[in-house]
Amino acid sequence: MMKILSLLNQTLINALSTLEYPEKEIKLSPPKNPDFGDISTNLPLILSKELKMNPMKIGEKISNVIDHSDGIIDKITVTNPGFINFTIGVAYYYQILEDILSNESYGNNLYGKGQKANVEFVSANPTGPLTVGHGRNAVLGDSVANILEWNGYEVTREYYFNDAGRQMRILGESVEFRYRELIGKESDFPEGGYEGLYIIDIAKLIIKEHGKSLNTKDPIFKDFAEKTIFLDIKNSLLNIGIKFDKFSNEKSFYDNGQIDKFLNKMKSKDLIYEKDGATWFRSTSLGKEQDRVYIKSSGEPTYRVPDTVYHQDKINRGYNLIIDIFGADHADTYPDVLIALDALGMKTDHIHVLLYQFVTLLRSGEKVKMSTRKANFVTMDELVKEVNPDVLRYFFVMRGMNTHLNFDLDLATDQSEKNPVFYLQYAHARICNIIKRYEALDNPKLNNYDLSLLTHQSELRLLKKLEQFPQVIENSRTALEPQTIATYLYDTANNFHRFYSDCRVITEDKDLTRSRIALIQAVKIVLRNGLTILGITAPERM
Numbered sequence: 001m002m003k004i005l006s007l008l009n010q011t012l013i014n015a016l017s018t019l020e021y022p023e024k025e026i027k028l029s030p031p032k033n034p035d036f037g038d039i040s041t042n043l044p045l046i047l048s049k050e051l052k053m054n055p056m057k058i059g060e061k062i063s064n065v066i067d068h069s070d071g072i073i074d075k076i077t078v079t080n081p082g083f084i085n086f087t088i089g090v091a092y093y094y095q096i097l098e099d100i101l102s103n104e105s106y107g108n109n110l111y112g113k114g115q116k117a118n119v120e121f122v123s124a125n126p127t128g129p130l131t132v133g134h135g136r137n138a139v140l141g142d143s144v145a146n147i148l149e150w151n152g153y154e155v156t157r158e159y160y161f162n163d164a165g166r167q168m169r170i171l172g173e174s175v176e177f178r179y180r181e182l183i184g185k186e187s188d189f190p191e192g193g194y195e196g197l198y199i200i201d202i203a204k205l206i207i208k209e210h211g212k213s214l215n216t217k218d219p220i221f222k223d224f225a226e227k228t229i230f231l232d233i234k235n236s237l238l239n240i241g242i243k244f245d246k247f248s249n250e251k252s253f254y255d256n257g258q259i260d261k262f263l264n265k266m267k268s269k270d271l272i273y274e275k276d277g278a279t280w281f282r283s284t285s286l287g288k289e290q291d292r293v294y295i296k297s298s299g300e301p302t303y304r305v306p307d308t309v310y311h312q313d314k315i316n317r318g319y320n321l322i323i324d325i326f327g328a329d330h331a332d333t334y335p336d337v338l339i340a341l342d343a344l345g346m347k348t349d350h351i352h353v354l355l356y357q358f359v360t361l362l363r364s365g366e367k368v369k370m371s372t373r374k375a376n377f378v379t380m381d382e383l384v385k386e387v388n389p390d391v392l393r394y395f396f397v398m399r400g401m402n403t404h405l406n407f408d409l410d411l412a413t414d415q416s417e418k419n420p421v422f423y424l425q426y427a428h429a430r431i432c433n434i435i436k437r438y439e440a441l442d443n444p445k446l447n448n449y450d451l452s453l454l455t456h457q458s459e460l461r462l463l464k465k466l467e468q469f470p471q472v473i474e475n476s477r478t479a480l481e482p483q484t485i486a487t488y489l490y491d492t493a494n495n496f497h498r499f500y501s502d503c504r505v506i507t508e509d510k511d512l513t514r515s516r517i518a519l520i521q522a523v524k525i526v527l528r529n530g531l532t533i534l535g536i537t538a539p540e541r542m
Contacts, residue, residue, distance in 0.1 A: 015065050073089060097519065115152070133358055139535070143393075205224070281293075288336070328358065355402065358405070359406075394486060438517050446517055448514070472484055496523050
């Protein structure tokens with residue numbers, strides 16, 4: 001669609017120049033009534049006031065000076081109250097097919113060439129295994145990064161974590177409790193401690209590697225737990241094809257003095273003050289309904305302080321685009337970070353925060369817990385043991401990120417075409433099989449094909465669907481939403497299966513066979529590219 005819109009835009013500009021009409025912004029979109037054509041413009045209505053002429057007459061004059069002898073535009077009509085409608089000819093779609101066959105990376109573009117993007121996602125602290133909720137965050141983040149790369153950006157995938165503070169202290173105490181329990185020594189379970197079986201597993205590893213004579217409050221409990229859990233997190237991510245380029249530690253901003261510099265700057269601008277033994281962010285002066293605590297009376301900073309400094313650091317690294325992917329529970333809190341940065345005079349309009357809704361696992365329509373742990377969560381590793389990583393990735397992006405996701409385990413583990421992932425992967429595998437059969441013939445070279453032989457409605461429907469792919473990629477870049485690609489791929493696979501049902505590819509007519517092989521090769525390229533962006537494999541056999 002992008003290509004035809006550009007062609008029509010230039011065609012109309014040329015027509016305005018020929019008629020010596022004033023240049024105007026040209027808006028092109030599908031008409032409300034598809035019987036009128038494929039694309040329509042209200043340009044005559046826009047010009048009518050300045051030209052003091054009936055819009056219908058303007059439309060007729062413009063359409064009369066447009067040369068469409070090349071077949072790209074099949075028909076031009078003018079309809080009330082002053083719309084010019086274009087019906088696109090099949091010659092245009094044949095040209096698109098040639099474009100796909102000559103470009104294995106069809107759909108990519110250079111929009112972000114020379115620009116750097118940072119995508120921060122997952123960012124779970126090393127206090128326990130990744131959960132299913134983290135899994136949706138991970139797949140969304142990696143897919144958004146892939147989308148940006150497909151649009152020409154140089155992307156850094158970043159993981160931000162905190163290995164200090166109360167959470168980590170309680171983690172260490174929880175491991176120490178299990179350690180002492182395993183060696184037969186009594187102790188009190190820490191208030192708010194971590195109860196999962198993974199804590200016992202870590203304690204067993206400590207006994208195996210460090211023996212049974214560790215002292216109380218030995219830092220090995222926290223340090224060993226952090227190292228073990230982080231390794232587990234990284235492996236869980238690798239299991240679904242995700243690897244980070246950079247890990248940023250909240251503690252580093254305290255160690256290098258950036259936290260103190262930030263607080264001093266905020267104080268110099270009268271944006272923080274002391275009350276009730278705590279330090280407050282004067283956010284009401286920046287339009288918020290209430291001020292926020294920056295440092296508790298206990299002396300422990302709230303997340304707003306290091307998170308603001310962390311974003312300040314990312315801005316200073318010179319990214320053209322900064323993406324944060326958070327759960328919906330951050331909806332009321334992340335704006336505090338942005339307004340503080342704005343107050344310090346930092347550019348923030350290139351920071352985009354994407355919020356995703358949470359996940360419910362269903363089996364036979366009922367909510368399920370897969371974990372045998374006492375802790376109330378389902379781990380990513382448990383889910384991956386049951387669900388193929390390709391299926392897992394597709395299911396996490398098949399609904400818009402602002403939509404709560406019901407993850408249907410029955411459908412996810414179904415290996416028939418009812419499963420949308422197998423349905424579209426099977427389309428790719430079927431194409432590969434047909435091409436192999438064609439290549440086994442005496443004259444396998446695909447050349448001198450006659451695309452004008454592609455006239456069946458299923459063939460033309462498939463061609464029109466392939467033509468949309470670059471626009472889908474563009475839309476996914478502007479919306480930062482992988483779902484648009486997932487939906488498009490499913491529709492493309494559906495169109496292919498309908499085509500396969502209606503049109504035999506390898507026939508006794510060698511000319512028609514070559515043309516249909518060319519068509520399905522283009523489908524293969526588009527399916528493979530789309531699946532690659534979503535981090536899903538494109539199998540050649542199933």
